[in-house]
Amino acid sequence: MLSTAKGAQSYNDIRTVNGVVYPTFRETCFAKGFLGSDQEFISALQEANNWGIRLTEKETIHLCLTKIENMLQANRRSLRDFPSMPYPIGYARNQQHNNLIHNEMAYDKEMLAEQYNTAYQLLTDEQKTIVDTIMRVVNTQSAAVYFLYGYGGTGKTFVWTTLSSATRSNGGIVCTIASSGIASLLLPGGRTAHSKFAIPVAATQNSTCNIHQGSDLAELLKVTKLIVWDEAPMCHKFAFKALDKSLKDIMHNNLPFGGKIIVFGGDF
Structure with a gap:
């Protein structure tokens, strides 16, 4: 108000708008348009x-x-x-409508394609090799398990974002998870591993994920093209074993993690 009331010499001058002296500063602010009404x-x-x-x-x-x-x-x-x-x-x-799959397919593919092209140009040569290797496997849907090791600040999260945008821009489904809640917030569409895969707490050697055949989550995992698990070393090995057994059951095979392409990452 002081910056707009030029030459004011008193409080009355400050509360004057177009020759009208308002009784309070609040009403003056409304008159000047500084405050919106309800x-x-x-x-x-x-x-x-x-x-x-x-x-x-x-x-x-x-x-x-x-x-x-x-x-x-x-x-x-x-x-x-x-x-x-x-x-x-x-x-x-509606049994024909799977909300989990619908939500994963609702991304703006054009925007993600632009995001991928921009991100890919910013990758280092080593990061490009990693992305190219994983994307070749994703495109052919060949069973594969990778581990990307790197200490903090080496760009692991940037690699996850690039992989996610590349896959989702082509209509593929990516499950991005992390072992901790804070790490999951840095991932596009990220969730914690225990939340996403219904892993028991605490997991034991005989634990399996609470995923039932025919459920929305089971159907989502069947069509998932890539699973990214960040901060993997923070989880107990029984959590990985539980997911491995559950995916084998869902996919009806005995391949590691049911033949799903899964990329673990983290810093030991």
């Missing part, structure tokens, strides 16, 4: 209320519960897991 939000609420009255209370509750159930099922949960919560009447989930 009218936009009030109008939005009124519009939502007017639209909402087209539905009966019962219909509104059903739609709300259905939306919640869809979100829970995307994370392998259900309203039935919470006895105190009502369940949407007549809820029938």
Whole structure:
């Protein structure tokens, strides 16, 4: 206000806008346009209320519960897991629609292609060799397991981003996971390994992932073209064994990790 009230010699001068002296600085700020009113939000609420009255209370509750159930099922949960919560009447989930696959296919492929082309030009020669080697295997879908070792700051995360954008830009599905929550935030679409693969805590020698045949997660893993597991040395070996056994069961073979292309990374 001081920077716009030129030549002000008193508080009244500061509170004067177009010859009108406002009683408070707040009202003066509104008059100068420094503060927005709540009218936009009030109008939005009124519009939502007017639209909402087209539905009966019962219909509104059903739609709300259905939306919640869809979100829970995307994370392998259900309203039935919470006895105190009502369940949407007549809820029938579309078995042909896999939310997990749908979400993984919803990326902007054109944007990712541009991102990949830009990132690839910034790779070092060694990083390009790594990316080219892995992408050749991804494109042919040949069973392979790699480990990318590098201490902090050598560009492992940049390699993961490049691999993810390359695969997703071509319509492929990539599972990007990390052993810790903080590391997973640095990955595009990243999750923790225990969350993504339902690995028991704590895993034992006989543990398997809580993934059932025919479930959305099992169907997602069947069509996944690449799995990237960052900070792998932070996980116990039984976690890897659990995933190995589960993927063999899902893919109906005895290849390492069910024949899936998996890239471990980390710093010992």
